[in-house]
Amino acid sequence: MNIRDNPALQDRLAAEYVLGTLRHGARRRFERWLLDDAALRRTTAEWHERLMPLAELTAAAAPRPQVWRHIEHQLGLRRAARWWPSWQGDALAWWRALGLAAGAVAAALALVIGIGLTDTATINAVATLTDAQSQTALVLTADRRNKLLTVRMVGQAAVASDKTLQLWAVSRQGKPRSLGLLAGQGALQLALTEQAIGADVALLAVSLEPKGGSPDPNGPTGPILYKGSWVKLV
Amino acid sequence: MFVRASRRSRQRFLLRCAVPSEPNPLDPAYLRHQLQLVARRDAAAFRRLYDATSSKLFGLATRILIKRELAEEVLQDSFIAIWNSAASYQSHLAAPMTWMSTIVRNKAFDFRRRADDMVELDADRFDGALVDAAEDSGPGPADALQLSNDARALALCMDTLEGMHRQAIGLAFFHDLSHSEVAQQLTLPIGTVKTWIRRGLARLKTCLARQEQS
Numbered sequence: 001m002n003i004r005d006n007p008a009l010q011d012r013l014a015a016e017y018v019l020g021t022l023r024h025g026a027r028r029r030f031e032r033w034l035l036d037d038a039a040l041r042r043t044t045a046e047w048h049e050r051l052m053p054l055a056e057l058t059a060a061a062a063p064r065p066q067v068w069r070h071i072e073h074q075l076g077l078r079r080a081a082r083w084w085p086s087w088q089g090d091a092l093a094w095w096r097a098l099g100l101a102a103g104a105v106a107a108a109l110a111l112v113i114g115i116g117l118t119d120t121a122t123i124n125a126v127a128t129l130t131d132a133q134s135q136t137a138l139v140l141t142a143d144r145r146n147k148l149l150t151v152r153m154v155g156q157a158a159v160a161s162d163k164t165l166q167l168w169a170v171s172r173q174g175k176p177r178s179l180g181l182l183a184g185q186g187a188l189q190l191a192l193t194e195q196a197i198g199a200d201v202a203l204l205a206v207s208l209e210p211k212g213g214s215p216d217p218n219g220p221t222g223p224i225l226y227k228g229s230w231v232k233l234v
Numbered sequence: 235m236f237v238r239a240s241r242r243s244r245q246r247f248l249l250r251c252a253v254p255s256e257p258n259p260l261d262p263a264y265l266r267h268q269l270q271l272v273a274r275r276d277a278a279a280f281r282r283l284y285d286a287t288s289s290k291l292f293g294l295a296t297r298i299l300i301k302r303e304l305a306e307e308v309l310q311d312s313f314i315a316i317w318n319s320a321a322s323y324q325s326h327l328a329a330p331m332t333w334m335s336t337i338v339r340n341k342a343f344d345f346r347r348r349a350d351d352m353v354e355l356d357a358d359r360f361d362g363a364l365v366d367a368a369e370d371s372g373p374g375p376a377d378a379l380q381l382s383n384d385a386r387a388l389a390l391c392m393d394t395l396e397g398m399h400r401q402a403i404g405l406a407f408f409h410d411l412s413h414s415e416v417a418q419q420l421t422l423p424i425g426t427v428k429t430w431i432r433r434g435l436a437r438l439k440t441c442l443a444r445q446e447q448s
Contacts, residue, residue, distance in 0.1 A: 015435040020343075021406045021413050045327060048336070049384070050442055052328075054407050055335035056260070056385035057392070058297045060289040067292075067306050068284060071313045077277045131275065158274045158321060208274075225275060 003033065003040075010043055018047040076132040122146075124233055125197075127204045129226035137226045138182075140204060142192050149192040151182060157225070159184040159208070166213050168220060169196060169230070170203040176219040182206065201230050259286040260382045265330035273321040280317055287331065288313070291338045297408050298342040308345050312338045331382050343410045391441035399434035402427055 003009050016022040017030050034041055072078045125142040139152045151167065159165060165182040167190075179197070180190050190196075205227040207220035214221050265286060271279030288309065295305035295312075315337050323333055381389065392400055398420070405416045413431070417424040 011439075012432060012435075015439075016431070019403065019406050019431070019435065020410055021416075021431060023412050049328065049332060050388070050439065051407065052332040052335050052339075053382065053385035053388040054392075054404070055294045055339060056290060056331060056381055057389055058290075058293040058408075060293045061296055062289045063292040063306050063309055067288070067310050068281075070310050071284070071317075074310075074314055075317055077280070160274060163274075223275075223277065 010040055014044040014047045018051050125230055127228045127230045129204060129206055129228040131226055147192045149190040152187040153185045156185045162211050164209055164211050165206050166209045168205045169201045170205060171200040172202045181213050203229050260331055262329050262382060266325050269320050269323050269330055287334060294335060294338050295342050308342045312341050329384060387442060387445045391438050394441055395434050395437060399430045402430045403434045
């Protein structure tokens with residue numbers, strides 16, 4: 001069957017595909033046509049827009065509150081939202097909230113090796129910062145000899161044009177110090193000073209802030225997107 | 235088995251659709267903005283998106299799965315998928331409610347296929363979508379307002395179909411039924427059902443195009 005020259009048939013099949021009545025072999029055949037026919041894809045998308053609002057023509061009903069709690073719990077949103085304030089009053093609380101596995105450190109080292117450092121660099125400390133889903137987002141390495149802190153984004157963070165990412169060093173006492181603003185991708189080197197990352201730093205974190213950085217010099221104002229412990233290697 | 239909407243109830247429904255007096259929480263621009271924020275891992279926006287759409291999407295999941303526990307499980311899975319794939323949402327390809335409804339519908343169908351015997355279809359629920367929305371005694375005008383403009387237009391066009399055509403389309407759409415399954419439910423020959431569905435869809439297309447022009 002040649003449907004390419006038969007727009008009426010194309011239209012009918014696309015409608016039945018979206019409705020769900022196109023079944024079995026006919027459905028699979030249609031999906032194969034979709035792959036290499038942009039016009040058919042467009043026709044199908046149009047039927048999608050036409051018919052999917054049927055879904056809204058049902059009576060609304062409120063789900064029980066535990067549904068949201070489960071979603072929040074499963075995505076780790078509650079922890080992310082409460083994390084920053086929770087340790088400010090109790091310096092130990094964030095240690096508990098952190099719960100980083102040794103695996104993360106191993107992953108950091110693997111990545112460091114992959115990054116391709118020069119012979120002269122000496123890595124004294126590393127951190128892998130992960131998001132709420134425990135996906136590694138940034139790798140940081142400290143080179144004390146050259147006094148450099150290298151920050152690499154593993155992927156790409158989608159940051160709105162009016163926002164920026166800000167990197168923080170958090171001391172064992174729970175006091176954050178800004179290390180600087182980050183681009184949403186690529187690598188960046190910052191000066192490594194005792195003042196910025198001293199011996200008492202236990203944790204690095206990245207928050208989402210208004211353009212230009214946190215308006216509060218004492219700490220982040222936006223949500224913490226990534227965090228990870230600062231692991232000294234020597 | 236079939237409940238035909240009375241002329242009066244249809245008029246009531248259309249009237250309710252026609253008089254929005256407060257901001258529509260399903261406004262596509264609002265939802266699109268929240269989705270963009272969710273793509274950037276904004277948990278507060280995710281909550282706003284949930285507040286705006288969860289009851290509508292839960293209504294859909296319940297319509298498909300009947301049992302509340304199953305519908306809640308599907309809603310939960312769907313919102314996790316929405317959080318995880320918000321970055322891939324392309325606003326030029328689909329309206330936000332279309333995108334989210336598709337996720338919920340697909341997940342609910344998957345669920346039903348896995349646990350087919352668990353879900354007993356209730357024949358009384360089988361009348362066309364519009365009739366259901368019009369006849370439900372519970373929701374008042376506020377519920378009718380919870381329709382995007384797309385859905386409002388579609389409701390008006392569904393109303394122009396013959397009751398049985400509308401019912402056949404509703405059965406296929408909400409219950410994942412094939413032509414032969416629809417025919418079985420309606421105790422009609424499969425050829426008749428095929429023709430009705432085809433005509434119904436063609437009529438919807440013409441009606442929606444006309445509405446878009448006006």
